Amino acid sequence: MERPSILPAAAELAEHIGWLIRLRWIAVIGVVCTLEAAHRVLGILLPLGSLYGVTAVLAVYNLVLTVVAKQLQRAQRPGSDRPPGAVSHAVLRVLWGMQLDREAPEAAALANIQISIDLFLLAVLLHFSGGIENPFIIFFIFHIIIASILLSPRATYVQATLGFVLISAVSFAECFGVLEHYPLGAMWTPDGYRNPIVVGVELFVLGTTLYLSVYMGTTIASQLRRRERQIALLSRDLAEKAGNLEVAYRKVRQTERTKSQYMRKVAHELRGPLGTIKTALRVVLDGLVGELPERSRDLISRAERRAGELAELTRDLLALSRAREGRAATEMVPVKLDELVRAVYEEMSPAADQAGVELSVKSAADLGELRGDPAGLQQLLSNLVSNGIRYTPRGGTVEVRVRHTAHYLRFEVEDTGVGIPGEDIPRVFDDFFRSTSARERVPEGTGLGLSIVKAVAQQHGGSVSVESELGRGTRFAVDLPLPITVSAEPQT
């Protein structure tokens, strides 16, 4: 996968370290040129051996850093799982135990080490070239600017203090004769302004200071601008992707609706003819068109039963697609819960009597109203009750409990039936799924009853859950959110 082109903090720091290394090469060249100019052109007497020695140390150390930084960069490259190389690890562990930047501890430590060493080397170079007399003393500023870009504010203050302490130590050591002083000669005479060499050197220092400042300032500014552009591009990209996702999501929803509508149309078309077939067969079986030979009777009775199963399936498919298509909020109407429960009780009582199952309802005195789809809600409850009756052996009970909690209306239907095997429980709400215990007890069934229960519950913003113990019974609980205020008036 393509990673965004924006630089994470660690990569940014690594990039800055690369920049610092390039600057140091410029410094090495600058020092060499300045030394050559000082003794060849200006004839200033300097301990060139020591100064070149320090410069060589600077060059070698920068070479080591180049290697370390390369390894760090490789390690931080997206997709790389290579740890930083052994060299960099050793360097970092030995020289610096601190972890200043949590996002890029290794790179931050590396930056810290470099700046400290740079400060130290600058102090040594200054010591061999006049100490406090040397106008290049101002170059400490560059180290601190670099530090403030690369490091945390605290680390930068520490570095500034380190630089100040170093040059102070050198200056006072020279002052009190602890260290040898290497004078710059004409630089510190009272009438230095009359000496073109002094004027030239001072102006050269000022000039390099100005141009180096410009270089650093503009480099940093352009980096910032580049990052801003990257961020702008990325956010546009993100917005575009979010838009595409939205479109895709809408398409999926539309497809779902189309599928559901298609299912509903098909079921609807099937229902009429199936109903007529079943009724016609029933009329024949009832002997209204004459007596039937036994074998014809048996066959027609089978056909009538199967037509009935199909009629049931189309009825369930219709109810399911209706609940899944959802209905506009305006089509939701106040449903009197007492009436709903009573209607289901009356609808189911004959079946319960026939099955020898005791059906009872326990509900609060005044259940009030719920805004919803009355047909769907009635089917939800009657499906649960009818399941309870179907899967409970003679002599068992099915109990319907309805109660309010603070924000929910809870329907519970508990039976003392055959129960659901544990491994089947996660699937009972799947379309067409019937548990093994259910199929053993009642061979026929659409396997859509609980799908409808779930779809209707979700259509009303609610949920359904089930607990069951095989052989002991099952309890379904449906929670439907209530409006904030329960009122007798329809809410608009």
Added chain:
Amino acid sequence: MSSGKVLTVDDDRDLVETLRIVLESRGYEVAAAHDSETGLQKVRSERPDLILLDVMMPSATEGFHFVWKLRNLEGEYFRAVPVIMLTAIHQRTELRFYPDSGDGTYKAGEYLPVQDFVDKPVDPKNLVMRVEKVLSASRRT
């Protein structure tokens, strides 16, 4: 001997013929119509004692329009003639929430002015039971 005249209005001709057998076996005289226009004409010409009406023929609202047109006809007979709707059980509750308010729109919270419902698929015994019940109730008044 006729125990009454029943008009069946349903676009499913096969169902109408099946129901004719059921009703005639119980001594009812049966008239049939397959759309609401013909149905209303037959109500005027045949003056049935009871109407069996399909809800959905063929559009979802035609049965409702039939009832409202019937009840708005001039004359006490048209307001009183009992109607049994043939429907599927889960639509029963829905019916009461979609009555015509007279201008072709539907409003919530009122009952459709019909006497009873019979679920589809129609069970012949249940149908006969309902028809007898509704007819005897209407004769008492």
